[in-house]
Amino acid sequence: MAQISVCPYCGTGCQIVVPEKDEPFSVSGYKGSPVNNGKLCIKGYTGLNYSFSKERLTYPLFNENGNFIRISWEDAIELAANKLLKIREEFGPDSVAFQSSAKCTNEENYLMQKMARVFGTNNIDHCARSCHSPTALGLINTLGTGAATGSIKSLEGTNTFFIIGSNTTEQHPIIGSKIISEVKKGKKLIVADPRKIKLAELADIHMQFRPGTDVALLNSLMFVIVKEKLYDKEFIDSRTEGFNELREEVIKYDPIITSEITGVEPELVYEAARTYATNRPSAIFYAMGITQHIHGTENVMNVSNLALITGNLGKYGSGIFPLRGQNNVQGSSDMGALAEFYPGYIRWDSDKIEKFAKLWNSTLPKKKGLTLSEMFDKAADGEIKAIYLMGENPLITEANIARVEEGIDNLEFFIVQDIFMTLTAAKADLVLPAASSLEKEGTFTNTERRIQRIFPIYKPPGEAKPDWWIINKIGSRMNLWKEYSGPEEIFNEIREAIYNYSGATYENIYPVGKQWPINKENPDGTEILHTRSFPLGKGKLVPIKFNPPSESVDGEYDLIMTTGRNYFHWHSGTMTRLSQILEREAPEPYIEINSEDAYERKIRNGQLVNVKSRHGEIRIRAKVTNLVPKGIVFIPFHYKESRVNLLVGENLDPISKIPEFKVVAVKVMP
Amino acid sequence: MIYSLNAEEMAQLYERISKEFETYGTVDIQGDITFSRIESYDELRIGRSDKPPKEFLIGRNENVLVFTEPNKKAVFGVMSCDLKGFYIMDKQIYGKDPFYTARRDNTVFINYVCTEPCETGFCSSFGGPLLNDYQIQVINYENDKYLIYADDAYKSFFEGFKQASKEEISKVEKLMHNFNMKQKKHEVEGIENRIKWNSKLWDEYAKICIQCGACNYSCPTCYCFDLNDVGEERFREWDSCILAGFTKTSAGNPRESLASRLRQRFYHKFVYYKKSKGEYLCTGCNRCTDDCPVDIEIKEVIDHDYNNE
Ligand code: SF4
Ligand code: SF4
Ligand code: SF4
Numbered sequence: 015m016a017q018i019s020v021c022p023y024c025g026t027g028c029q030i031v032v033p034e035k036d037e038p039f040s041v042s043g044y045k046g047s048p049v050n051n052g053k054l055c056i057k058g059y060t061g062l063n064y065s066f067s068k069e070r071l072t073y074p075l076f077n078e079n080g081n082f083i084r085i086s087w088e089d090a091i092e093l094a095a096n097k098l099l100k101i102r103e104e105f106g107p108d109s110v111a112f113q114s115s116a117k118c119t120n121e122e123n124y125l126m127q128k129m130a131r132v133f134g135t136n137n138i139d140h141c142a143r144s145c146h147s148p149t150a151l152g153l154i155n156t157l158g159t160g161a162a163t164g165s166i167k168s169l170e171g172t173n174t175f176f177i178i179g180s181n182t183t184e185q186h187p188i189i190g191s192k193i194i195s196e197v198k199k200g201k202k203l204i205v206a207d208p209r210k211i212k213l214a215e216l217a218d219i220h221m222q223f224r225p226g227t228d229v230a231l232l233n234s235l236m237f238v239i240v241k242e243k244l245y246d247k248e249f250i251d252s253r254t255e256g257f258n259e260l261r262e263e264v265i266k267y268d269p270i271i272t273s274e275i276t277g278v279e280p281e282l283v284y285e286a287a288r289t290y291a292t293n294r295p296s297a298i299f300y301a302m303g304i305t306q307h308i309h310g311t312e313n314v315m316n317v318s319n320l321a322l323i324t325g326n327l328g329k330y331g332s333g334i335f336p337l338r339g340q341n342n343v344q345g346s347s348d349m350g351a352l353a354e355f356y357p358g359y360i361r362w363d364s365d366k367i368e369k370f371a372k373l374w375n376s377t378l379p380k381k382k383g384l385t386l387s388e389m390f391d392k393a394a395d396g397e398i399k400a401i402y403l404m405g406e407n408p409l410i411t412e413a414n415i416a417r418v419e420e421g422i423d424n425l426e427f428f429i430v431q432d433i434f435m436t437l438t439a440a441k442a443d444l445v446l447p448a449a450s451s452l453e454k455e456g457t458f459t460n461t462e463r464r465i466q467r468i469f470p471i472y473k474p475p476g477e478a479k480p481d482w483w484i485i486n487k488i489g490s491r492m493n494l495w496k497e498y499s500g501p502e503e504i505f506n507e508i509r510e511a512i513y514n515y516s517g518a519t520y521e522n523i524y525p526v527g528k529q530w531p532i533n534k535e536n537p538d539g540t541e542i543l544h545t546r547s548f549p550l551g552k553g554k555l556v557p558i559k560f561n562p563p564s565e566s567v568d569g570e571y572d573l574i575m576t577t578g579r580n581y582f583h584w585h586s587g588t589m590t591r592l593s594q595i596l597e598r599e600a601p602e603p604y605i606e607i608n609s610e611d612a613y614e615r616k617i618r619n620g621q622l623v624n625v626k627s628r629h630g631e632i633r634i635r636a637k638v639t640n641l642v643p644k645g646i647v648f649i650p651f652h653y654k655e656s657r658v659n660l661l662v663g664e665n666l667d668p669i670s671k672i673p674e675f676k677v678v679a680v681k682v683m684p
Numbered sequence: 685m686i687y688s689l690n691a692e693e694m695a696q697l698y699e700r701i702s703k704e705f706e707t708y709g710t711v712d713i714q715g716d717i718t719f720s721r722i723e724s725y726d727e728l729r730i731g732r733s734d735k736p737p738k739e740f741l742i743g744r745n746e747n748v749l750v751f752t753e754p755n756k757k758a759v760f761g762v763m764s765c766d767l768k769g770f771y772i773m774d775k776q777i778y779g780k781d782p783f784y785t786a787r788r789d790n791t792v793f794i795n796y797v798c799t800e801p802c803e804t805g806f807c808s809s810f811g812g813p814l815l816n817d818y819q820i821q822v823i824n825y826e827n828d829k830y831l832i833y834a835d836d837a838y839k840s841f842f843e844g845f846k847q848a849s850k851e852e853i854s855k856v857e858k859l860m861h862n863f864n865m866k867q868k869k870h871e872v873e874g875i876e877n878r879i880k881w882n883s884k885l886w887d888e889y890a891k892i893c894i895q896c897g898a899c900n901y902s903c904p905t906c907y908c909f910d911l912n913d914v915g916e917e918r919f920r921e922w923d924s925c926i927l928a929g930f931t932k933t934s935a936g937n938p939r940e941s942l943a944s945r946l947r948q949r950f951y952h953k954f955v956y957y958k959k960s961k962g963e964y965l966c967t968g969c970n971r972c973t974d975d976c977p978v979d980i981e982i983k984e985v986i987d988h989d990y991n992n993e
Contacts, residue, residue, distance in 0.1 A: 015720045016713050031718055031734060040744040040901075040922075042735040043975070046715040052734065053977040055896045060921070063745060068915065187894050191977030194892045198979070215891055525714040594745075594912040594919060599927055 017471045018044050018525050020458050021058045022117065022451040025338030026166075026188045027460025028054055029526070032062075032452060032471050047526055048167050049460065055187035060595045062452070065472065070433055071447035072476025082445065087477060087487075094402070094444055095491035097427045098133070101399045107134025108381055111389040111398050114140040114351035115405030115481075116340035119456025119468065121504040122481040123342070123349040124357060124511070126404060129485060132376045132494040136362050136383025137398070140351045141406055142343050143386040143671060148305040149336040150347055152314025154359055156322070156556060158549025161344060164297065164333035165462045165529060165541045169196060171331025174289055174296035177213055178206040178317070179228065179303015185579060186301075186337045186461070193299075202293050204286045206231060206278075207303065208576065209606075209648060210641045219286045222643055223276040225576050226563030226677040229309060230275045231283070232316040233267035233560060238287035239323060240264055245291065246325030253548070254322050256555035263557035275560070291324045295332035301339070302578060308564050308665050316558045323555065328544040338461035341451075345459030348512065348530070353383030358512035373510060374495070385671040387414070387664075390421030400427040402488075404481055405448065409437040410657055414629065414664045431484060447478040454480035455501045457523070459530070463540075465518050466527035563677040564665040571628060571679035573611065573647050577658050580650045603658070604637040606648040607682060612638040617684050625649070627680045630660035636682075647682060685839065687832040688848040694822075694830055698725035700841045701758045705792060708740070710761035719759065728760050730796050730824070732805075736766045736904035736971065741773075741787045745921040754787045762793045764813035765805060765969035769904025771817040775961045777907055792838065795821045799859055801867040806983060807968040808864040809872050814856075823856050831856045870986045872964060876955045880990040881947070890943035892978040897924035899949065899972035899980070905965045925949050950985050 021028045029047035033040070041062055045052035074090035075082040085093075101109055112130040114123045123140070130138035142150070150160035157163075166189060169175075175193050183190030190213065197203045197216055205217040206228075214220040223231045239245050240261050250257050269280035290296050298321055304313045317334060326332040338344050350357035360366045362382060371378050384392060390408070392398040394417060401422075408418050422428060422441050430442035439445050451458075453474040459465050474480070482501055490497040498504050502520050509516045517532035517539075528539035544553075567574060605625055607617065617623055619638040624631060625647075634649065642648050649658040662678055689697065701707065709728040711720045717731040719740075740759055770788070777784050797813045798805075807813050815821065820841075821833040831848050834841070900906045901922060910923040926945050957965035966982070973981045 015711060016718045018714060018716075031713060031716055033718070033720065040735065040739055042718070042902075044714075044716055045734055052716075053896070053898065053975060055894060055977070056924075056927070059897050059901050183894050187896065188977060191894050191896075194894070194978045198892070212891075212894075594914070594921055595910060595923065595927070598910065598912075 017469045019452060019468045019471060020341065020460075020466050021054065022341050023057045023061060024186050025341060025343055025461035026050065026186050027341060027458060027462075027464060027466060028058055028188055029466065030054065030058060034471060044525075048165070049462070049464065050188045053188055053191065057187075057596065061593050063593045064433075065450040065452050067434075069435070070475045070478065071435060071439075071445065072478055073447060074477070075445040077443045077445070087479070090444060090446060091484075091487045091491050094429055094446075094488050098400060098402065099492055101426060102134065105399050107379065108137060109397065109399040110135060111137035111139075111384060111393075111401045113386065113389070113401060113403040113406055113408075114138060114346055116141050116343035116346040117405045117451075118346070118481050119342065119454070119501070120345040120349055120459060120465070120508060121456045121501045122404070122485060123346040123351040124508050125482055125485045125489065125498075125504060127349060127351045127357070128374060129489045129494060130383075131356070131370070131378055132374050132489075133492065134379050136353055136379045136381060137389060138351055138383060139353045139386045139389065140346055141340065141386070142347045142352065147352065147385075147671065148310035148314045150352070150355070150359065152311045153318060153334070153336070156315050156318040156550075156554045157327075157544060159543060160336075160347070160359060161543070162333065162335045162338075162462050163327055163543040164330070164335065165464075166192060168330050168333070168542060169193065169297065172196060172201060172295055172297045173331065174202040174204065174293045176204045176206075176286075176290050176296060176298045178298065178300050179305075180299050180301035180337050181207070181209070181211045181213075181578065182299060182301075182337065183212045185339070189299075189337065189461075202289050204289060206286075208643060208646050210643075219282055219289065221276075221278045221282050221286060223278050225574050225646060227276040227560070228304060228313050229316055229558050229560040230267060230272045231278060232313075232320055233264045233558065234269045234272040234276070234283050235287045235290070236260070236264040236320060236323065237267045237269065238284050239291045242288070244288060245323040249325030250323055253328075254553040254555050256557075257323065260319055260323070260555040260557045263559065267560070290320070294324070294326060295329050296324065296326045297331065297333050297335060298326070299335045299337055301337040305336075309558075309561060312558045315556045318553070319555050319558070322553045327553070328542065328546070330542055333542070335461070341460070342458040344461055344463060345457070345465070348459060348515070349508070353385050357508065358514060370511065373507070376494075387666065387671065390418040393421030393424050396424060399425065400429070401425055402429040402431075403438070404431040404485070405433075407432075407436040407438045409441070410651065414662060415657060415660055416630065417664070431481060433478070446484050447474075447476065448484065449474035449478050449480040453478075454482070456480075456482065457505060460527075463529045464527040465515070465523050465530060465532070467520065467524050565628075565663065565677050565679045567645075567679050571626075571681050573645060573680050573682060575625070575627070575647045575649060575661065575678045575680040577649055577651050577662065577678075602635060603650065604635045605682065606637050606639050606642045608642050608644045608646070609638050609640055610644045611647070611682070612636065615682060615684060617682065621684060624683045625661065625680050626683070627661040627663070627678050629663045632658065632660055647680065685834055685836060685842065686848040686853060687834060687842050688846045688852050689830045689832060690828045691830070693845055695725045697841060697845075698760070701792070701794075705756045705758035708757060708759045719761075722760070730761050732763055732802055733761070733766070735902055736769060736969070737762055737793070738769070738904060740791055741770065741784050742907060742922070743783070743920070745919055746783075747917040748783065748920045749916075749918045751782060751786075754790045757791045758794060759791060760794045760796075762795050763969070764795060764797055764815050765807045765967040766904045767793055767795045767818065768810070768815055768967040769969075771815075772905050772961075772963055772965060772967065773907050775963065776957075792819045794819070797821060797823045797860075799823065799825060799863065801863060804970040804974055805968055806867060806870050806970060808867040809870040809986075810964070810966070810968045812860060812864040814860045823859075825856050825859055870968075870983055872954075872966075872986055875964075875986055876958045878990050879950065879954055879985070880993075883988070883990055884993055885985065885988060886943040886947040889946045889980050890941065893926065893942060893946060893980060894977060895924075895926050895942070896977055897926060898975040898977070900924040900926065902971040902975040904967060904969055904971070905953070925952070946980075950982075954985070
């Protein structure tokens with residue numbers, strides 16, 4: 015019989031109905047789901063073919079001088095465990111780094127970070143670093159919880175939608191469609207985005223600001239709100255602290271002045287501020303357009319400022335919605351697969367980690383861990399000797415990939431666990447074949463904090479095994495733990511580790527999942543966060559000063575490039591590019607360039623051009639369009655044929671260490 | 685022939701059919717009705733399935749370089765709006781597409797006719813749920829009473845069962861008449877002449893359509909596919925005319941804009957097919973609207989006043 019599962023692509027976490035083997039195979043949306051009510055986007059409908067691809071990895075492979083030879087699981091586990099232990103003995107635990115994956119289940123992420131920490135290091139991180147680490151840090155700092163504050167369903171109660179730095183209809187299509195449906199009913203829509211995204215066309219107000227000037231824009235909105243006293247005084251008094259300091263800062267951002275920086279007409283700023291502040295409840299949506307900057311964490315805190323002073327938190331229909339990229343990036347972050355956080359966002363240097371020492375019956379590392387990009391850096395420097403990487407493809411997705419490659423080449427031992435022989439896996443010493451999300455048991459947590467179950471509906475190909483099985487074996491071989499019997503046992507340990515998960519059981523989260531916090535006080539989960547107070551007590555208002563992005567245009571590099579995804583592909587493309595329909599729709603890399611910029615450079619639509627930044631150069635086809643304004647170009651990062659991340663530099667947000675993917679100065683030459 | 689059975693006999697009918705056919709039917713997965721392999725009549729749950737049973741005849745994604753003789757399948761619980769889709773598609777692909785044809789010939793659809801209008805469907809605008817074309821058509825018109833229209837090809841399954849009486853038949857006909865009266869009518873007749881190429885609807889839809897493909901994948905009459913060579917295999921995959929790549933050729937794309945592709949879908953359904961095959965490529969199931977995440981309504985396309993926009 016068919017089974018309910020979860021779409022493996024975006025953080026919306028649409029529930030799908032998947033028929034069993036030997037039945038005509040096709041996926042449909044689960045009508046009972048409060049997330050998607052039976053609807054799906056094209057990736058959900060046609061994107062699951064990869065699971066049945068002949069290119070799947072089917073047995074463990076050992077790299078013998080450049081040739082991959084098949085080995086048994088027994089040998090593979092032995093080898094992985096012995097190598098890691100030997101390197102620990104020789105160079106200490108901090109010479110090893112672990113990389114987890116937002117595509118994997120909560121159970122798998124939990125186990126991976128536990129492996130790192132019981133092994134003796136906080137060198138555990140994953141791709142959330144490159145997308146929403148500023149969200150975790152920023153919102154934990156201002157509110158106490160780094161997650162969406164409302165539910166997808168609660169958008170029915172929203173009166174004003176404010177989208178900043180999220181191409182929602184392409185990246186979270188089902189949430190985008192929810193917004194469209196509401197806007198059709200007459201709700202207000204404000205879009206702030208340098209590109210003319212689909213929602214911009216429907217918007218009442220579209221502020222086309224220059225990339226990297228978000229702080230100035232948000233401050234100018236608050237300038238208006240403060241000047242016209244549109245804030246929620248009662249909320250500010252009773253639920254927040256720091257308003258005076260914030261006011262001091264934002265009154266410096268008169269829209270007339272900021273328009274020089276942002277390029278947005280003052281009238282639009284006034285109108286947007288008034289609408290957002292008065293036509294309540296209002297909800298803010300943001301994604302990589304806010305986070306992937308050197309001031310990403312500050313951006314997030316500024317979004318939080320805006321919501322706090324207008325009282326747009328804690329009520330049905332209001333809130334802050336960081337739209338999570340990967341299907342399980344909320345969960346993998348909750349699980350503590352991050353250098354600075356233990357499960358449940360407990361800081362590595364806080365006293366509270368004692369509870370994990372007890373739970374895991376182990377001493378815990380005393381040193382701060384390395385983040386994703388630092389791991390490769392230190393590998394290049396020779397400090398990191400081994401990396402155990404699960405389900406990521408950094409040779410396409412990381413910034414400054416030349417350096418990543420250098421790091422990988424310098425490793426003594428490199429383990430990659432994946433479902434395909436990716437560009438990254440091809441460099442491994444040991445390749446471990448994993449099961450896809452249709453082939454294993456576990457839970458994912460979506461962008462609205464909903465913990466949902468997946469099931470082993472198909473058998474993995476050949477000898478491929480679920481990621482939890484592999485980590486479990488290697489961990490127990492290294493004597494880090496006694497072997498777990500299965501995902502449910504791991505989940506039960508998660509319930510002990512994370513109070514917000516403590517009330518969830520495999521039984522009570524089936525079929526439609528429950529939103530954390532689910533615990534003694536909230537046995538049915540929590541739809542809206544912060545209704546009465548914040549985990550911090552009062553919400554913190556943090557004045558944010560505008561600093562220009564690290565990269566700027568000059569005579570030579572005269573265009574600003576931003577990077578991102580398109581509708582049809584997913585990250586490094588290893589899954590979507592195997593779906594013929596998706597690949598047909600977007601078969602090759604391209605650069606979107608405004609028609610005026612193209613004309614000035616004598617570039618025709620479809621022509622191959624060279625794109626050069628201060629860090630690298632690629633060749634790519636031009637798509638002449640007015641979706642991007644003059645002065646700005648856009649390149650999606652899915653394509654191994656021309657990896658845009660060769661162009662992205664090493665500039666990191668000093669707080670969250672996220673690379674600045676969204677602002678790169680480039681020149682484009684025919 | 686028309687038969688009259690009770691619930692117990694229905695189970696016997698299932699038993700008889702299952703001896704000759706692999707049996708499938710609609711089952712309940714946590715409130716979602718979906719087609720699945722079934723082993724007993726008890727598993728069957730009658731209700732509108734989450735997707736049409738199209739895949740029994742056109743695989744979602746299959747290698748077309750190897751032809752294997754299909755198993756004989758019996759599919760229980762097919763709704764009239766879905767079944768009708770096959771009869772409409774027959775006109776275009778039966779006899780031409782060897783896969784479709786072989787499966788069509790080897791599959792018996794046991795149609796369960798709705799006796800109450802569903803929430804959104806508008807099949808009565810296309811003649812209602814009692815169909816002229818069927819293999820086995822079941823009407824559960826009273827608690828334990830089933831009237832069955834069966835093609836003579838399936839006579840042997842009904843041996844020993846009672847033939848329906850005049851009263852029973854007229855009871856059902858009346859029920860069906862009431863059904864058609866109860867459901868709101870949409871004036872489909874003549875839409876091919878009313879619909880307008882330059883209607884503002886297409887642009888309005890293009891503004892909100894997110895190109896999910898649901899209106900094609902969920903439609904019991906959409907049969908378009910795409911061919912792809914992957915290594916030694918040639919895959920045929922359901923396609924969506926809403927996607928730009930659907931009509932792209934090396935010479936460019938004749939339907940570059942989303943508005944023109946949305947229009948094409950409705951024109952194919954209501955104009956081209958009607959003109960070439962004499963029938964609308966639509967059964968009024970309303971799935972394309974129910975599954976559309978931005979609520980683009982096929983009924984609006986039918987009801988819209990094109991002359992006064
Ligand atoms: S919206 Fe996201 S989760 Fe839903 S079907 Fe599309 S890719 Fe999958
Ligand atoms: S066009 Fe829509 S209403 Fe008509 S048959 Fe297809 S899905 Fe049903
Ligand atoms: S179902 Fe709606 S949104 Fe999806 S492709 Fe069709 S018209 Fe567009």
